[in-house]
Amino acid sequence: MPDTSSGRLYNFSAGPGALPVEVIQAVRAELPVYRKTGASVMEISHRSEEYISIEASARALLRRLMGLEEDWHILFLGGGASMQFHQVPLNFLTHSADYLVTGTWARKAIAEAAKLGHARKVASSEDANFSYIPVRDTWDLNPDSVYLHFTSNNTVYGTQFRESPKASVPLVCDASSDFLSRSIELNRYGLIYAGAQKNLGPAGATIILIKDNFLARRKSGLPTMLDYGTHTAKCFNTPPVFAVYVVEKVLRWLEDQGGIRAIEAVNSRKAALLYNTIDASGFYHGTAAPDSRSRMNVTFRLPNAELENQFVDEARDGGLLALKGHRSVGGIRASIYNACPFAAVLALVSFMKDFERRRG
């Protein structure tokens, strides 16, 4: 059981997801008045020294955490990851772009690209309800593609690429649900985007990393707000101030945890504990192919839908929040992002064993 005296439960929400409790407390402490501004952070100019230094600190933390050199631009924009489905091809899709279709979000991304140009499906796992990541030898890659787009973690289906794909063209990645959860082969990428609300902060900010030599390939004559170059050049309009402010605190929290390698080790222990529990039981059944399992969203089924509903309700009564699977697939989904503590996974496993004993 979590310490429910505060009313906060162990949160397995897929998105917006759990934030570190330390961050929530720090926000609360300085919410009415930020530093010496005489106002809250929501009520000061985005051109003020205070806000500029919040953004600068968030950038510096991201550079340190990920090892981003100066040839990477860091943007905090609005519009969510879904806006990037359009903005990426708008900026970069000239003759042809490649897409790996491994889930709902990937399918949306290729659909948007297809409205703007030639978007090729390189491989898909739709034939088996997106339960696996197609193996590399089956990919029909085009060496003349401007980029290869993929979704590093499939939030709905609970699958994840084991490593950054190898391709002769720059990778463009929707990393919304595993951003900063593990280290990646940065030199393969041209652009990485992530909505903040899964692993990084509150909804409202989208983090976009663009390598300078990739940015240089964008088209000209783009609408001002949708041209990445507008935002790499200067602060063009009001950024999502409050979201960036919280993201900066989450990044600091992550550095305090020991950075990406340390959180990656914890994430892998959390996932292993859950998958081992599933595999050791004849009652729970994992839905993702074992070699494609996500370390962020663990999806599984019980023998029938009635038991699944009971599982979700009883878990909620026991202090374990938001375990219902995505409405399009059903079942159970435990989202165990960076901010989900190990103790929460221990509590879930103990609940699972108890539930199986009683209902199995």
Ligand SMILES: *Cc1c(COP(=O)(O)O)cnc(C)c1O
């Ligand atoms: C949640 C999610 C999205 C959609 O994000 P929005 O910010 O709501 O547009 C896109 N891709 C992935 C992988 C996601 O998990």
